Amino acid sequence: MTIEPDIEVGEPKTAAAGFPAVAVSLGMAVKQMGPVRTARNLLRLNQVDGFDCMSCAWPDPDPEHRHTAEFCENGAKAVAWEGDTRRIGREFFAAHSLADLETRSEYWMGQQGRLTEPMVRRAGGTHYEPISWDAAFALVAEHLNALGSPDEALFYTSGRASNEAAFVYQLFARAYGTNNLPDCSNMCHESTSVGLADTIGIGKGSVSLDDIHEADLIVISGQNPGTNHPRMLSALEIAKNDGATIVAINPLREAGLLKFNNPQKPSGMAGRGTELADQYLQIRSDGDLALWQALGHLLLARGVADEEFIAEHTVGFDAYAEHLREIDRDEVLAATGLRWAQIEELADVFARSHKIVNCWAMGITQHRNAVATIKEFVNVALLQGMIGKPGAGLCPVRGHSNVQGDRTMGIWERSPDSFLDALRDEFGFEPPREHGLDAVKAVRALRDGAAHVFVGLGGNFVSAMSDTAVTEAALRGARLTVQISTKLNRSHVVCGETALILPTLGRTEKDLSGGTEQRVTVEDSMSAVHASRGRMEPASADLRSEVGILCGIAAATLGDRHGIPWHAFAEDYDEIRHRIARVVPGCDDYAEKIRARGGFTLPHPPRDSRTFPTEPGRAVFSVSPLAAVQVPEGRLVLQTMRSHDQFNTTIYGLDDRYRGIHHGRRVVFIGAADLAELGFADGDVVDLVSEWEDGVERRADGFRLVEYSTPKGCVAAYYPETNPLIPLASVALESNTPTSKWVVVRLVRP
Ligand SMILES: Nc1nc2c(c(=O)[nH]1)N[C@H]1C(S)=C(S)[C@@H](COP(=O)(O)OP(=O)(O)OC[C@H]3O[C@@H](n4cnc5c(=O)[nH]c(N)nc54)[C@H](O)[C@@H]3O)O[C@H]1N2
Numbered sequence: 001m002t003i004e005p006d007i008e009v010g011e012p013k014t015a016a017a018g019f020p021a022v023a024v025s026l027g028m029a030v031k032q033m034g035p036v037r038t039a040r041n042l043l044r045l046n047q048v049d050g051f052d053c054m055s056c057a058w059p060d061p062d063p064e065h066r067h068t069a070e071f072c073e074n075g076a077k078a079v080a081w082e083g084d085t086r087r088i089g090r091e092f093f094a095a096h097s098l099a100d101l102e103t104r105s106e107y108w109m110g111q112q113g114r115l116t117e118p119m120v121r122r123a124g125g126t127h128y129e130p131i132s133w134d135a136a137f138a139l140v141a142e143h144l145n146a147l148g149s150p151d152e153a154l155f156y157t158s159g160r161a162s163n164e165a166a167f168v169y170q171l172f173a174r175a176y177g178t179n180n181l182p183d184c185s186n187m188c189h190e191s192t193s194v195g196l197a198d199t200i201g202i203g204k205g206s207v208s209l210d211d212i213h214e215a216d217l218i219v220i221s222g223q224n225p226g227t228n229h230p231r232m233l234s235a236l237e238i239a240k241n242d243g244a245t246i247v248a249i250n251p252l253r254e255a256g257l258l259k260f261n262n263p264q265k266p267s268g269m270a271g272r273g274t275e276l277a278d279q280y281l282q283i284r285s286d287g288d289l290a291l292w293q294a295l296g297h298l299l300l301a302r303g304v305a306d307e308e309f310i311a312e313h314t315v316g317f318d319a320y321a322e323h324l325r326e327i328d329r330d331e332v333l334a335a336t337g338l339r340w341a342q343i344e345e346l347a348d349v350f351a352r353s354h355k356i357v358n359c360w361a362m363g364i365t366q367h368r369n370a371v372a373t374i375k376e377f378v379n380v381a382l383l384q385g386m387i388g389k390p391g392a393g394l395c396p397v398r399g400h401s402n403v404q405g406d407r408t409m410g411i412w413e414r415s416p417d418s419f420l421d422a423l424r425d426e427f428g429f430e431p432p433r434e435h436g437l438d439a440v441k442a443v444r445a446l447r448d449g450a451a452h453v454f455v456g457l458g459g460n461f462v463s464a465m466s467d468t469a470v471t472e473a474a475l476r477g478a479r480l481t482v483q484i485s486t487k488l489n490r491s492h493v494v495c496g497e498t499a500l501i502l503p504t505l506g507r508t509e510k511d512l513s514g515g516t517e518q519r520v521t522v523e524d525s526m527s528a529v530h531a532s533r534g535r536m537e538p539a540s541a542d543l544r545s546e547v548g549i550l551c552g553i554a555a556a557t558l559g560d561r562h563g564i565p566w567h568a569f570a571e572d573y574d575e576i577r578h579r580i581a582r583v584v585p586g587c588d589d590y591a592e593k594i595r596a597r598g599g600f601t602l603p604h605p606p607r608d609s610r611t612f613p614t615e616p617g618r619a620v621f622s623v624s625p626l627a628a629v630q631v632p633e634g635r636l637v638l639q640t641m642r643s644h645d646q647f648n649t650t651i652y653g654l655d656d657r658y659r660g661i662h663h664g665r666r667v668v669f670i671g672a673a674d675l676a677e678l679g680f681a682d683g684d685v686v687d688l689v690s691e692w693e694d695g696v697e698r699r700a701d702g703f704r705l706v707e708y709s710t711p712k713g714c715v716a717a718y719y720p721e722t723n724p725l726i727p728l729a730s731v732a733l734e735s736n737t738p739t740s741k742w743v744v745v746r747l748v749r750p
Pocket residue numbers: 055056057074188221222223224225227228229249250251252254283284285286287288361362363364367398399400639640641642643644646647648649741
């Protein structure tokens with residue numbers, strides 16, 4: 001008995017990409033876009049004069065080294081999803097009431113086609129109905145201007161928004177009077193931003209693509225690049241062929257970390273690929289802090305510290321070394337689930353390597369101890385002087401294609417005073433200084449009646465956030481919700497008393513705002529900024545660009561207040577870029593620089609000159625207590641992750657090919673020992689119940705158990721279906737990121 005009767009479970013794969021990947025992506029693209037549109041679109045993906053892939057934030061090779069087909073399977077899926085030839089307009093919304101739409105899955109909603117015209121759900125209405133753009137802007141303005149305080153409004157951003165849209169959006173929020181700019185980063189790499197800013201003085205990674213190619217050791221923790229950053233495998237292949245060692249640290253055996261069959265090479269197509277991980281550490285959930293402390297301990301004992309670097313560029317080394325002089329081995333082994341010999345072997349590899357790149361993603365950032373773990377990465381990097389030299393550095397791999405750029409442009413509820421001062425000097429108004437609300441606090445504010453208007457620049461906040469029941473109730477309590485989107489999702493359906501859907505151009509589409517062709521710019525995970533230009537005919541003549549929509553809302557709300565030229569911004573994005581140049585550090589001559597082939601790279605003092613813009617002016621060694629979170633008897637730790645056929649809350653299909661799952665998503669991956677101990681078998685259906693200190697039992701029902709290679713006590717399932725299980729209060733210390741990779745659950749027979 002399962003609620004997904006067609007589900008099939010087979011053997012997981014042991015290699016990623018290759019011919020199936022190309023075939024799957026083309027198949028899906030042709031089905032949604034038709035053959036001509038597919039060819040036109042995919043050939044412009046990630047090309048110098050084309051558009052930037054809107055899927056992940058992995059960087060492009062420099063212009064001289066690009067292939068004709070510079071994309072991966074998941075990039076192609078994202079393009080196909082946006083290039084969908086199906087349309088939904090007023091007839092669709094007349095035929096489907098909100099009550100009807102509420103019963104539909106994210107998959108179904110994404111399959112209905114592109115949104116085509118602005119729609120409104122009026123207070124008490126059962127359906128969305130059409131509204132003109134001007135009336136929609138006036139409605140937003142009316143609500144915003146009626147609030148008791150600007151802090152009762154929330155301006156959310158998902159990381160696909162362009163730099164120009166992001167800059168205009170934060171400018172509007174601050175000119176209106178609030179720093180309430182929660183974003184998807186709050187649920188994603190916030191722990192990285194906090195951990196790195198505290199220790200190296202800048203919350204971004206310190207490597208370039210060339211550094212990866214040149215490294216002699218690459219460590220990949222808590223990341224599944226075969227699915228989430230597929231072209232990273234090409235970079236790993238280059239390094240590997242040049243003799244690099246690769247270490248994977250991950251509870252699950254992920255195909256994309258084992259072997260890569262490069263679809264751009266004959267050998268890869270034929271299945272003779274490149275073996276990737278030399279050492280694979282199947283660590284227990286959240287065991288990383290203990291592992292990296294043990295590693296630091298062993299490296300200190302091996303006497304491989306770069307004393308010159310430490311003396312010249314760091315503070316706090318003595319306290320760090322003292323803290324790690326003694327280490328409780330039993331505690332490390334319990335937390336990591338590894339053998340001491342494995343950790344010794346890892347230390348040996350580190351000790352003999354001269355160019356080390358350390359990569360990580362959500363398996364690290366979405367834990368209670370995430371910030372401490374990232375600071376431990378920094379400690380080990382500083383110990384060996386692995387920052388600011390070729391082939392070495394810290395490499396947080398970002399998620400959304402422009403999430404890093406949005407932050408650079410000021411989408412941050414805690415932007416520093418230096419940024420706010422620059423904004424004041426450029427625009428002549430005093431921005432609010434009090435920190436705004438992040439994603440978790442935004443839900444609380446709505447829940448508690450402290451906020452009443454929610455505007456979403458992209459994304460799907462209701463599905464992406466933790467504690468679905470709480471988040472949904474919070475959004476339903478809003479007086480107005482506004483979603484600027486390309487396709488239908490649950491955040492349009494679980495909405496405020498009055499709700500707007502404002503349909504926007506996607507990145508593949510031609511933007512003729514102001515009568516001339518506009519480009520936008522984006523920043524990748526390695527701080528490279530470049531232009532992106534869509535060429536496809538828009539899905540509907542009634543769509544507006546994100547910049548156009550935001551300027552429309554701003555002009556309607558603020559009128560001439562502060563004399564900000566919203567109309568000029570909307571008609572010529574260079575006008576925005578000239579302002580970016582004067583406000584955002586490192587962006588001088590922005591409009592000119594982005595015209596260069598391949599764009600330019602933003603400054604990063606630690607990477608560029610081993611200067612560390614921290615309080616003491618040097619990189620900081622830090623000391624964190626070894627805190628492994630305990631799990632009660634008979635309970636498991638659930639991590640919630642992505643399948644191969646999804647982009648966050650967007651479900652492209654129901655397969656997770658690399659993990660052997662077909663035609664379904666409601667599965668729990670669990671080890672043989674746990675199955676035996678708990679008295680279950682592969683194929684059994686269970687309900688998941690999460691346990692939290694508030695005593696509330698959160699449930700998600702009807703999951704098929706799948707026996708899988710994962711450490712004892714650690715299980716895995718897909719998000720967003722499992723978000724109902726994550727308590728809003730379960731967050732990473734310091735960064736306030738929901739602990740999507742750490743949920744204590746028990747399995748219950750239905
Ligand atoms: N196709 C596709 N691409 C995407 C996305 C997508 O949904 N689909 N999403 C984009 C976004 S926004 C992001 S943030 C990135 C996400 O990219 P990833 O971080 O790769 O995403 P997840 O699927 O959450 O995978 C987390 C990985 O961490 C491992 N892990 C879990 N817990 C632990 C732990 O305690 N320790 C260690 N060492 N490992 C652990 C899991 O087994 C899994 O392999 O991808 C981006 N790219």
